[in-house]
Amino acid sequence: MEELELRREMVAACRRMNDIGLNQGTSGNVSARCGDRILVTPTSLPYDEMQPEDIVAMDADGHFEGQRKPSSEWRFHHDILSNRRDVNAVLHCHSTHAAAMACHQLDINSFHYMVAVAGGTNIRCAPYATFGTQALSDSALKALEGRKACLLGQHGQIALGSTLKQALALAIEVETLAKMYIIARQMGEPPVLSEEEMGRVMNQMNQMHYGVTRSPS
Template sequence: MTRPQPAPPLPDTHATRQALIEACLWMNARHLNQGTSGNISARVADGILITPSGVPYEALTPDAMVTIPLEGLPDGTGGKPSSEWPFHQGLHRARPDMPVVLHAHPPYCSVLAVQRRAIPACHYMIAAFGGEDVPLADYALFGSPELCANMAEIMADRHGCLMANHGSTVLGETIAKACWRLEELEVLARTYLFSSIGGAPHILSSGEIAEVMEAFQSYGPRPAAQEDQR
């Protein structure tokens, strides 16, 4: 498997920190998370910015975001990071092409996670997550080294996963892209659950998903430089 090129870190600025807070507020407002159960992190030049542990999103300020190293234990200064910091750290090391990690407990994703069911290619948008399915990471205690290892392994070639008896996690090239994937994943989970009520959903083939992934390469607006050359 060819690994994507590492992405540059996000700037550690007031705007970036505020955007992380806005992402937390957004996912609760969209009913993709509840309370402070979710968390978000971004790779920056000095390590990883991550939400603090147990602070209501409405009370977060840019200065409250915690910086942890890309490797090793937090040094204990600048606040207590989210209890999920180990798997955030592990994913940032395993996926340097994705500077943003977003974790939440969306209702439909959580139902599938409790049932311990991955999401097969029931819809072409599965391709937005890097492969033919959205896999399920094995259960381990939150914040544990075992969960960290499970997540790093299963997300080696995926942009999102379900977490057994827990919730879901997505990766993003940007904060906005991570939010987009989280909502798309919840829609996929709902579609898969509902399509199983009256029968069995038809699953797209490997070839069909490969076609979608190729088509996604040219999806969206052109970069500004290309627009200027028209």
């Protein structure tokens, strides 16, 4: 993908996640791999004002260039894309139900088979760390080991994808699962599927090249 097209897609993804209520204000952020550089959204710029030229380019050492400063969360974007060659896009948002679970530092366990779309038997919640710090990045990386999504304690969620479209779709699925889990827990702690069953689910998903199909529209 041409860099300008990728920048336009990043702006569109940011606006879309606010339009559908996945995020509020300027609290979320997005990044994407572009050759040997990382493109990341700027800090404190409303998405309806953001233009492709506002996206910040960052090199492998974390040095950035552009008219604006990168998101305060640039560290975990940089570290995830540097350490996960299977990932080309990172989306972070403060979706309501995922953030509510994160405020209780709860994992989303295998109460529902669709938890497997995030790559494992649960969606982990990383321990709290101050926003924008290396400690938060380290915590997120650990929670994302073997996973494509995680919650951040007292914060929000991160979703990964090979494309921005996939990352956005996964973030929607994580928010949906968090909402379902909160509702299910009102009737008592729901039973969980066994690791063996989740293994079968993941194997079947892999064989079918199963991906997140919930539409962002």
